[in-house]
Amino acid sequence: MKCRVCREPAVIDIRRHNANFCVEHFLRLCRDQVVKAIDRHEMLRPTDRVLVAISGGKDSLALWDILVALGYEADGLYLGLGIGDYSASSEGFARRFAEERGLSLEVVDLQEEYGFNVPEGARAARRVPCSACGLSKRHLFDEAARRGEYDAVATGHNLDDEAAVLFGNVLRWQQDYLGRQRPVLPAGCGFPRKVKPLVRLGEREMAAYCVLRGIEYMVEECPMAVGNKHLGYKEALNAIEEQSPGSKHDFYFGYLDRVVDRFGESAGRDGSDIGTCARCGAPAGNEVCAFCRLLERVGGADPGHRSEPAGTGNRTSVSIGPTRVGTTGGVTGARQ
């Protein structure tokens, strides 16, 4: 097994590329694929300040690593979701990654900041955990990007993730989701731009990238996600990919190249139905945003609206290395 580029011994084969790579050229391939994704989909300008959504898993840490290597000004934001040991371990991986590299990581703890965790939130809202979690993450990343004045939020969704989401949306023909499933969602109506620079790289490649770069990451899947539909879609697509390498790539990029426009005229938000949340000031389709409705059901509170003085709040906004993210005061201000 020889590297396609240099003919030296290879360490990994990528069946959908029908090629093998040595360490050096595999790492270069990963960076090149990120560059290609960013260019083709006009995700980022070279001077953009990027907020990277960090989970402590392989994808988000590899993404952060690559964006920094490519010269982007990229800070991390980790959300403590309160999912027992899983969250504690994940946070450790995120903190160590940032510390060792002198990168700026903000940590926001849902329990300490808002008085609830994902398992409680899901129960109170009678949602599946992944739904309450996704809602909270979107809200808090958007908010952090606004107050930190970042140009974009980057998430570590890889090809396997996106193909599985597309498969789920196709299985139910959820046309509104289908129209919006693009690797870039432009800024608009108070929402920051969202980009997914890893869409050209698979799950296995991201794990290999971390191993070869010496990045330690949280290997375990989130215990709340076990048995969820998304993982079922991944397994189904893995079986197809095994039979026909390249199927996931063709499915996802065929959709972007030829079909997505049939489901939505443009990637933009038209804004006609977006106002401002009466409680937190975030952009919202209703009078009160979905996150504040979740807060209400779970009996939690927005720290900006708690009865006790702001100084007694439990916010543990932590920055390691050069701090670019706003402080607690800034957050409260932004919300009011």
Next chain:
Amino acid sequence: MKCRVCREPAVIDIRRHNANFCVEHFLRLCRDQVVKAIDRHEMLRPTDRVLVAISGGKDSLALWDILVALGYEADGLYLGLGIGDYSASSEGFARRFAEERGLSLEVVDLQEEYGFNVPEGARAARRVPCSACGLSKRHLFDEAARRGEYDAVATGHNLDDEAAVLFGNVLRWQQDYLGRQRPVLPAGCGFPRKVKPLVRLGEREMAAYCVLRGIEYMVEECPMAVGNKHLGYKEALNAIEEQSPGSKHDFYFGYLDRVVDRFGESAGRDGSDIGTCARCGAPAGNEVCAFCRLLERVGGADPGHRSEPAGTGNRTSVSIGPTRVGTTGGVTGARQ
């Protein structure tokens, strides 16, 4: 486990209906689902003469049984594809079914009529067997419908089949196929109407229908199809269905209800590119139809164009019961 209708002991559960049924009400359900499919998609008028494509498997025999039970004038056509023991056994099941019920079955043997079989045809055409087979079947069923002046050709494609085909088309986003994937293809340009009355019934239900009706059928899958992509798609969807009963139904009917029109304005053939095959007279997109091109590559011959006198041909057109299908002379005439 009690029957949803009569509360007597049930013999089958159908998870996507979240219900169990006794023999009587399960058989009624199957017929009702066929009636519903025929009505909703305007497949057949009560007086239509229907040619049923018979393979000897559970779906085609159950379809024939149900159409006759519903009062349709339905004859069968079996094609001997020359796939060794598989074809010999399948033909036996088809013949016995027709014989025992006094139904009219025509048998056309590819080897005897056209001088090749599916394995040879696939090799010569460098196509996968299922492709050469499908091409031959479409051509010969269309032709038989024309010469027999049938109003429609009915095939036994069930919900599992259609969902798997849709999945395959979606995985590659084959937009031309997607636009045409409907349970009815209207007649036009010399092609007969094609209908799929079993689209509301799953594979397992069709097997149960045959067992409960005492219909003996060819259980084995076609040996040429083993390991093909279509079966892989079925397995992937089965895993999804296991997790979420009703997924296949929602996938297929959601597509028909809300999405198919995005891929094709209408189900009709516009005919702008359809002429007549210079060799056999069938409608064709090119000067020579795909079947005659296959014949040429395989070194076979259309019986209407063989050098030996027509009377010496090997055609074994067999009718059991009242004969409505044209004879060899009729066939040759129709082709010239």
